[in-house]
Amino acid sequence: MSDSNQTKLLLARIGEIALKGLNRGSFVRQLIRNIRYRINELGAFEIHEHSSRIWVRALSEDIDMNEVIDRVTDVFGIVSVSPVQELPLDYADLQAACLAYVSDILAENNKSYTFKLETRRVNKKFPLRSYDISAGLGEMLLEAFPERLTVDVHNPDLLVQVEIRESIYLYHRTISGLSGLPTGMSGKGILLLSGGIDSPVAGYMMASRGMQLDAVYFHTFPYTGPNALKKVEDLTRIIARYAGTIKFHLVDFTEAQLALVDACPENMLTVVMRRLMLLVSEKLARRQKAECLISGESLGQVASQTMEAIVATDAVTTMPVFRPLIGIDKNETIEIARRIGTYETSILPYEDCCTVFVSKHPKTHPSLLDVAIAEEKLDLETLANSVLDKIDTYPIKAYTN
Amino acid sequence: MSKYFDYTASAPIKQHVLDDYIINTRKCYANPASSHLFGRESHELIEQARQKIAATLDCQESEIIFTSGGTESINTALKGSAYHLSENAPRRLITTLGEHEATRQTALFLERYCGFETKWIGLEKTGELKLDDWQAAVEETEYSLASFIYVSNETGAINDLRSIVEITRNANPRTLIHSDVVQLIGKLPFSFRKSDLDFASIAGHKIGAPKSCGLLLVKDKKLFEPLIHGGGQQNGRRSGTEDAPLFYALAQAVELSNDKIAASYERVADLRERFLDLLKQFKIPHQVLSPDDGLALVLSVSFPGLRGETLQNALSAREIAISTGSACHTEQVGKNKVLEAMGYDKETIANSVRFSFNVIHTSKDIDLLAQTIGLIYQEYARP
Numbered sequence: 001m002s003d004s005n006q007t008k009l010l011l012a013r014i015g016e017i018a019l020k021g022l023n024r025g026s027f028v029r030q031l032i033r034n035i036r037y038r039i040n041e042l043g044a045f046e047i048h049e050h051s052s053r054i055w056v057r058a059l060s061e062d063i064d065m066n067e068v069i070d071r072v073t074d075v076f077g078i079v080s081v082s083p084v085q086e087l088p089l090d091y092a093d094l095q096a097a098c099l100a101y102v103s104d105i106l107a108e109n110n111k112s113y114t115f116k117l118e119t120r121r122v123n124k125k126f127p128l129r130s131y132d133i134s135a136g137l138g139e140m141l142l143e144a145f146p147e148r149l150t151v152d153v154h155n156p157d158l159l160v161q162v163e164i165r166e167s168i169y170l171y172h173r174t175i176s177g178l179s180g181l182p183t184g185m186s187g188k189g190i191l192l193l194s195g196g197i198d199s200p201v202a203g204y205m206m207a208s209r210g211m212q213l214d215a216v217y218f219h220t221f222p223y224t225g226p227n228a229l230k231k232v233e234d235l236t237r238i239i240a241r242y243a244g245t246i247k248f249h250l251v252d253f254t255e256a257q258l259a260l261v262d263a264c265p266e267n268m269l270t271v272v273m274r275r276l277m278l279l280v281s282e283k284l285a286r287r288q289k290a291e292c293l294i295s296g297e298s299l300g301q302v303a304s305q306t307m308e309a310i311v312a313t314d315a316v317t318t319m320p321v322f323r324p325l326i327g328i329d330k331n332e333t334i335e336i337a338r339r340i341g342t343y344e345t346s347i348l349p350y351e352d353c354c355t356v357f358v359s360k361h362p363k364t365h366p367s368l369l370d371v372a373i374a375e376e377k378l379d380l381e382t383l384a385n386s387v388l389d390k391i392d393t394y395p396i397k398a399y400t401n
Numbered sequence: 402m403s404k405y406f407d408y409t410a411s412a413p414i415k416q417h418v419l420d421d422y423i424i425n426t427r428k429c430y431a432n433p434a435s436s437h438l439f440g441r442e443s444h445e446l447i448e449q450a451r452q453k454i455a456a457t458l459d460c461q462e463s464e465i466i467f468t469s470g471g472t473e474s475i476n477t478a479l480k481g482s483a484y485h486l487s488e489n490a491p492r493r494l495i496t497t498l499g500e501h502e503a504t505r506q507t508a509l510f511l512e513r514y515c516g517f518e519t520k521w522i523g524l525e526k527t528g529e530l531k532l533d534d535w536q537a538a539v540e541e542t543e544y545s546l547a548s549f550i551y552v553s554n555e556t557g558a559i560n561d562l563r564s565i566v567e568i569t570r571n572a573n574p575r576t577l578i579h580s581d582v583v584q585l586i587g588k589l590p591f592s593f594r595k596s597d598l599d600f601a602s603i604a605g606h607k608i609g610a611p612k613s614c615g616l617l618l619v620k621d622k623k624l625f626e627p628l629i630h631g632g633g634q635q636n637g638r639r640s641g642t643e644d645a646p647l648f649y650a651l652a653q654a655v656e657l658s659n660d661k662i663a664a665s666y667e668r669v670a671d672l673r674e675r676f677l678d679l680l681k682q683f684k685i686p687h688q689v690l691s692p693d694d695g696l697a698l699v700l701s702v703s704f705p706g707l708r709g710e711t712l713q714n715a716l717s718a719r720e721i722a723i724s725t726g727s728a729c730h731t732e733q734v735g736k737n738k739v740l741e742a743m744g745y746d747k748e749t750i751a752n753s754v755r756f757s758f759n760v761i762h763t764s765k766d767i768d769l770l771a772q773t774i775g776l777i778y779q780e781y782a783r784p
Contacts, residue, residue, distance in 0.1 A: 222714035222781060261783060
């Protein structure tokens with residue numbers, strides 16, 4: 001609607017973080033930092049907290065407020081956003097503004113609306129009481145637009161809200177945010193990205209609990225091509241929309257992969273490969289001061305995601321591996337992927353882990369003994385260290401203009 | 402030095418064609434349908450284009466329809482004929498499993514929306530359509546439409562056009578016969594008159610014209626329903642403002658690619674021989690999927706233990722361009738409908754690539770290609 005471009009002020013409501021007791025201050029500061037980071041390039045803004053809400057005021061003229069709303073609602077920790085008009089503490093001004101405001105909304109089409117006017121008077125110094133303001137303005141609107149407006153206090157099409165605080169705020173639209181915790185409040189983890197549907201969702205879910213993300217991708221060029229890499233970078237860019245800039249670690253994995261293929265029994269290749277990937281990721285995490293690894297496995301989804309395979313994989317690392325999708329059905333994951341915008345990219349038909357290296361008949365219930373035998377001719381530790389020297393790290397941002 | 406071996410997919414615009422195209426685009430901007438001086442100039446350019454094409458492809462000027470490319474030509478020939486069939490004509494199409502997607506998908510469209518039945522004729526191991534099966538089919542059943550690819554874009558296999566047309570005509574003189582001659586034009590001589598086809602589809606960008614232009618040749622003004630209706634341009638057979646400079650560029654490309662065509666072909670055939678010799682000499686394991694007597698410019702080869710996409714990626718990193726026989730993602734591994742129809746197994750298909758040679762290649766280019774493949778094979782193949 002057009003009103004968001006007339007008002008240059010957003011009211012952002014914060015949920016969970018308002019409850020966080022002593023940490024509240026740092027949570028809000030982080031949240032403001034995250035908002036600022038997302039919208040900075042769109043122009044100059046003043047962002048501050050007041051009475052448990054965050055206020056985002058555009059200072060430059062030519063800012064697209066719809067874009068600002070889109071970006072602010074994508075910040076974890078924001079429950080909802082309303083574009084508001086700010087008015088001086090004066091009833092006559094409020095009347096005039098309210099009339100113009102509703103007139104603008106009605107000008108958008110020829111529909112008739114049911115409406116309700118709701119007032120909250122926090123500032124008790126304001127001479128009129130909430131009920132009087134609602135009644136007075138409501139009457140005024142009915143008189144001004146008798147053909148278009150009727151009152152419905154239970155289920156109105158149009159809910160015009162007035163808040164009397166240090167100024168008067170007028171709005172009618174509330175856009176839901178993602179809630180969750182502000183990214184950066186819950187440590188840092190490294191996300192193992194494959195290019196499939198699951199891992200981007202896993203990253204998103206950890207970020208929604210406040211975790212800062214790095215991403216690692218194991219590239220086996222020329223078995224996997226430039227399109228596969230671009231796809232993973234694109235996925236990272238989409239997650240960065242929610243999680244902020246992501247440090248992307250591109251691992252040249254070809255030589256190590258070939259070493260595995262040459263030394264490891266075919267039916268154990270996938271498990272051993274995943275073990276090596278975890279080991280490299282753990283070493284990388286310690287270097288990058290990250291405290292955990294994140295992966296997109298869901299129990300029993302494929303051969304490498306059986307309980308035994310996961311146990312065998314995890315035994316290689318002492319770092320916690322978070323698997324937020326472990327108990328989630330594929331359909332549910334797909335639904336989240338669609339909602340956050342990664343699905344369409346995830347299903348692009350580029351190899352995510354080249355089929356050359358997929359075991360044709362993988363052992364679905366590998367024991368640690370199986371692993372030990374499979375790795376007999378391998379020194380995973382040395383191999384992991386050599387891989388560590390072949391990592392190219394660069395930041396991936398959500399927005400580039 | 403050219404490291405581009407994907408001419409079957411697309412070719413660069415010929416320099417001379419491009420130069421004239423730019424000049425003509427600046428000069429002949431008027432609508433050829435306008436009767437003022439400027440319009441007539443554009444119109445004149447199209448007339449010249451028709452003359453060149455008619456002379457080169459041995460057809461009447463009135464038999465030429467300019468289109469946006471091979472795909473539109475094929476769609477027009479098949480759908481346009483189907484829409485125009487008389488009520489009691491059989492709604493049956495005969496085609497092959499070796500067709501380009503443009504034909505395959507159009508046939509599926511006719512099945513889905515126009516009540517057509519399609520007879521799909523299989524392929525020999527060498528890639529040509531099974532002529533006996535074709536003959537048996539057309540003698541047994543009456544078909545309104547027949548469509549076959551002249552030269553396979555996947556393998557270079559050349560169908561026996563003369564026999565196919567003759568057999569089909571003998572069986573039923575009313576059958577409308579279309580051929581996708583995209584890969585043949587500019588590489589081997591072609592006479593539309595002698596082909597006795599009713600329709601032939603041609604793409605511009607395979608022979609050094611810009612993209613988005615092509616030809617549909619239609620014998621004796623055979624009637625069909627146009628796909629695109631509008632202002633009645635091109636005698637109502639393909640509406641839309643005519644792009645005189647583009648049509649002219651296409652005509653020039655047709656003409657230029659026909660120049661010294663036999664000598665050029667000879668040269669490319671030598672390059673292909675050289676390449677195959679080198680693969681043997683370097684002891685690179687391989688299986689040639691193209692027939693020996695196919696079009697020399699297209700060569701399909703499978704390298705055991707090396708995915709087509711892996712070879713393509715590794716060559717691409719060395720700035721050498723080839724094409725894969727099939728994609729490498731899970732569901733599509735080993736999928737290539739034409740190679741499948743020839744009877745190759747998934748593994749062979751997954752490991753297949755397609756080289757397209759061109760007269761501009763030198764023996765040095767070929768040497769570099771073969772050597773590089775040797776190095777890549779050694780490093781990455783796991784037979």
